[in-house]
Amino acid sequence: MRLARLYYTGRARQAVPRAPSPRPATLRPPLPAGHPADAGVKEPKSPQLGMANGGASSRHGHASPFVEVIESDQCWTSRGGIQGAMQTCHLYLPVLPFVQHWTRDGLNRRARMRGTIVYLLTALFYSALLLLMLSHSGLDLNSDSITYITFGSTDQDKKNEVVFFIILCEGNAQREEASSIARQLRQAAVMVKSAAALTSTTLRYLVVADSKELYYNFSNLTSGWPVEYQRRVSFEWYPVWYPEDREDMRSMFRTCATERLFLPDMFPSVDAAIYVDTDLIFLSPPEDLWAEFQKFDEVQVAAMAPCLYHYGSFRNKVPFYGDTGLNAGVMHMNLTRMKDFPGGGWIAANMKVFDIFKKRIKLADQDILNILFYKYPEYLFELGCEWNYRMYQCSDGNKCPGAARSGISILHGNAMSFVKGNEMKLQTVFEVWEQHELGKPLTILLSELERKLKFVSSQHLPSKCVRTHNIDDMLTRAIKKHIL
Structure with missing residues (x-):
């Protein structure tokens, strides 16, 4: 690039007389016979240099400044000082081995410096790219989420992937038996096993848990499986989250029972998923359950199976969907559509229901969902009762x-x-x-x-x-x- 720029200046530098160089004679031996300068030829014979020099000479009507310097025997006065002189001597006087070595060392040092800079810039680029990929994968770099994958994929766009929500929380003293975490984990192990045994696709579990230790206990349930089945599942951890003004909802019925109401805000990049209780057993392939999403019309945001008991009895004190109410143990969630739910979005609509009926609610989120779809029945797709048999x-x-x-x-x-x-x-x-x-x-x-x-x-x-x-x-x- 330097040669091309110098040649196309079109201005031949005037040779400047100079006293004999005090440098050793070995630096400037006589020109060999046949050299362009020795023969009085102003165009170098090297094909590479001749193209550039010839272009400048024919375009501007005078010789190149490099040729003049050589002809006047002032190798050390070319533009750029000693470095420029070294380049000039190296290019036109290839018989100077010491100057060649000196020039080559300088070029090598600069090449190494450029290589180091390129390496650092490349490392920075790929680091930024990695951070970007992690941010889009649902992994929070502030330890708010951990991805633990056992051979499975975590890309929701992958064809035939089935995505599940699971919520795990430690029990409270008031309902110690019902919320025993040991029982939850035991049941969850069977649920995940039955799903993996019957599936022919990838099952992605988004696990909302109130501690990393609990999440690790859950994800390790598959550690003894054959590799073929481990490949079918993946797990990701997300911490329990409630809005600051809704912490009182955390302990309704049992710990975290109402957490699913906030999932659309917790997973803004997830389009759709199926919430499942831990006490389920798949007797049909999970992908058949996922296929129920295809039956939604253009406005439906969720799917649940009928309860078929309780809500028509004296025990119930709240409005409910349909003839027998809904059971929330299996719930399809189109999170994208939920953001545009009437009443200011999904969470705002549910919180309004809670604020009005909280003194009459007995079954936490299930009651809230029944009241909500009692008011907006057109937004619910009703699953067949065979998908939630009790x-x-x-x-x-x-x-x-x-x-x-x-x-x-x-x-x-x-x-x-x-x-x-x-x-x-x-x-x-x-x-x-x-x-x-x-x-x-x-x-x-x-x-x-x-x-x-x-x-x-x-x-x-x-x-x-x-x-x-x-x-x-x-x-x-x-x-x-x-x-x-």
Whole structure:
């Protein structure tokens, strides 16, 4: 670049006479025979230099200043001082080995300096790029979120990815049994296992927990799985968050039970996800549940299954959706649409409901959601009852026609029906899944399940659902369909 700029100045420098150089004679030996300067030729014969020099000479009608300097034997007076002289001598007098070495060392030093600068700039660029990628992945660099991935993907845009919300919190003293964290983790382990066993895609769990230790305990539930199944799941931790003026909602019913109402603000970059309670067992592939999003119309923001009990009874004191109310154990959430919910957005609308009905609310967020969709029923898509089947739906005959037709898709062990010992039909399903080893054929699980369900009936173990004559078929039909 320096040569090109000097050649195109078009102004030949006047040779300046100078006293003989005191430098050693070896620095300036005689010109070799045939050198352009020795022959009086003003154009160098080097193809590379001749192109530039020739261009300047033909364009401006005079010789290059480099040739003049050489012709006047004033190598040390060219523009740029000693450095310029070294460059000139190096280019036109290649027979000067010492000057060549001196020039090459200088160039090497400058090249190393430029290389260092380029390296630092490159490192800064990739560091900034990494920070940008992390900021868009949901990872908070202030330790507000941790991503723990066991071979899975965390990119929601990946095709066929199913995204779940799970909320885990330590129990309080008033409801120690119902909120026992050991029980929550035990049930969550079975829920995640059943989903992984039946899925053919990636399951992404966004875990909202009130401590990192609790999150690590949850994410480590899969550490003993075969790698093939570990690849199917990923976990990310996010801390519990309530607005400062809503901290009183944290302990309603049980700790963090109302946290899901604030999820749209906590996850601004997540488009859609499914909230799931920890006491669920998948009996159909999770991607079939995700496919229910495709049934939404242009305004619906959420989906829940009917409750089929409680809200029509004397126990309930609040307005509710539909004929039997909604159960919030499984809830599809289109978080993008929720931001534009009537009444100032999703959170504002829910807080208005809470402020008006808080003295009558018994079931925390479930009551709030029922009141909300009582007022705005057009914004809810109703799931089939087979996606949230509970013991109250079979304790006095089957109340879910969808489960009778196609089998139970998700079994919900609310009221501790998986562990309490008072509903052994449902608890048997939980225990068989808990004991199942991933990697073994599901036909083994199915055979064991059928055998133990019959044992409950034959031994008259505690169960009200035994009154539903086809309960065993309802509990196994979806798995049979998946296997066959």
